[in-house]
Amino acid sequence: MVSRNKRRIGIAGAVAGVGAAGVGAAVGLRRLAVGRVRLRQDPDADEPFGELRGTPMTVLADDGLPLHVEVDGPDPSDGAVPLTIVFSHGYTLNQDSWHYQRRDLRGQGPDGPRLVFWDQRSHGRSGRGRPDHATVRQTGEDLYAVLRATVPPGSPVVLAGHSMGGMTIMALAERHPELFGDQVVAVALVNTSCGDLAEMTLGLPMALAKLVRPLAPGALRGLGRRADLVDRARGLGADVAFMVTKRMAFADKHVSPTVVAFLEEMIRSTPIDVIAEFYPALIAHDGLDGLEALGRVPVLVAAGGQDRLTPAAHGRRIAEALPDAEFVEVDGAGHVLPLEYPGVVTGGLRRLIDRVRPERQERSA
Template sequence: MSRRPGHVTRGPYAPPVPRRTTTVTSADGTRIHAEFHGPEQAPAVVLAHGWTCSTAFWAPVVRELAADHKVVVYDQRGHGRSPAVAPAGYSTHALADDLVAVLEATLEADERAVVGGHSMGGMTIMAAADRPELRARAAAALLCSTGFSQLPAESRVFPLRGPAARRRAHRLLLGSRAPMGPVSPLTKSALKYATMGAGSTAEQVEACARIVHGCPPGVRARWGKVLAELELTGEIGRLEVPTAVIAGSADRLTPPVHARRMASVLPDFLGLTELPGRGHMTPVEDPGAVAGRLRELVDDHLTAAGTGVGVAAAGSEVPAQAPRGKQRQKKERTA
């Protein structure tokens, strides 16, 4: 039997009760837990969480969207209620397999969705760029607090001056199997420093700590090693879905340099929203901004077939669908 994910049980960061759940079978037979929120016939949004998280991570975004959107969230393999797999089952190829399996199993025959991914979830979308299922199903995408290569070299959790030392330290962090222990004031302080902005509330830190501490150390380490070797440069260049990017200006795990690189290589780039003072956990730190950008993508590329002008999270107008090719970067400042 699958274990239950760790999460807070009260307040805005507690996961809402899904309308229904299902188990999706991926290409290698892995069982993936998925949940449905919101009306069945509403415009669809499919969300992929990041490293060490679970469906519970999306709780505040789901609350923002579920009144008038069909929201599908799923647990990446080894996380939440999706069982762990053999060591060979940890790869970006497997992430892509799981995403397209979820899209095919949770959407109707002719249904499309806006697809959003945070951190490793964004890497999942990039890894699936060549998959015909993604091209057929995704009307638009949101890449949130993520990157496509050189993660250990660019991370700033350990503020070491030498790039080689910084790379080694972050590789050790990503691949560590050390137990995180119980959620405590000390571990919450460490998690906040590494993954969240200085202005994050105690309630937000508690919610993230419960989720991250719920990830088994072996799963955390195996996925961490995949992230340490991440190389999706070719894949992101083939992600032809209209794509927007969100980054926190205070993100130590995937600093904004990654978002700016994505802006330079995405074939159909819709703009970068940089959230001042936010860290890596942007869907929890600023769920209104993340949900707002997803809603705009639905309006512009799903329900309006890519016509009209969308309004960015900070209130600045951006093109609903930018022309193909490298785009001029746009930054929307959100309080």
């Protein structure tokens, strides 16, 4: 009986978390599930996921919480004013979710951009925040602290945010609009929303979604109150978690199983109580007030046509509200464009970089 109960908790943690969070709390061990998905050669099998590291530093948030930050690229102390890209990751993930962008944009010499990656509070290597500080407004203030600590005055910045990371940027824009058009010169918003997430269907028929939606907050709170037990039992739902992650996060049926397993590992590393704490803030998110400041700079908005969590209509709504936005929709993509279609995201960032490089602006002046 005890074993059966633990298994139910493990699977419940997977399904409730994924359904509520997006790519949520899909859990379990990587094990042999990767090999069972598809017996074919995996071009990403040898990709060093989670191994790319920058120069680490600790940034203190305004409430004293230590935030883990890593920096790649030229040292601005030599008097140069390099372009910096600051990456904010999504809910239940960490900075390694930007693996391909980090790989392809780093190491471009003194003329290349500096890259700043950070783990949002209670995620990755950052400190565990107070439950009442698990809000989008707070993550916006955290990003402000990261900017102040990593970007020299006068150095231009491009902000890139995926999912919750995009909401973090909107919160920063609402609280610190003076940064946009001055220091922040461009923004990339990927698989994100400016509100109305309570209406998402998770790919379910609308009638069923309306039945499931009210249950998610209570289910997650219940799991959060039993965090120790749930986290110990999560591995028991390994195969279920892998397949749920694949279905909820990706749309490409040929997606690398190694990529799916990498995403699932990041999700599994996020404690269930953290997932429970952030969920209400994401569902209640309203970033409309931040769009006015975002309208001062070029913005890339990228969406997945099969995104069950932040549907493409949410990205389209953001793009339509901005005067200088490029909207890119990948029809066959899900919720994690940085991993599923990395070239689309990296290419979009390169276009933003080309538009706002200081030397280019000087030539056109």
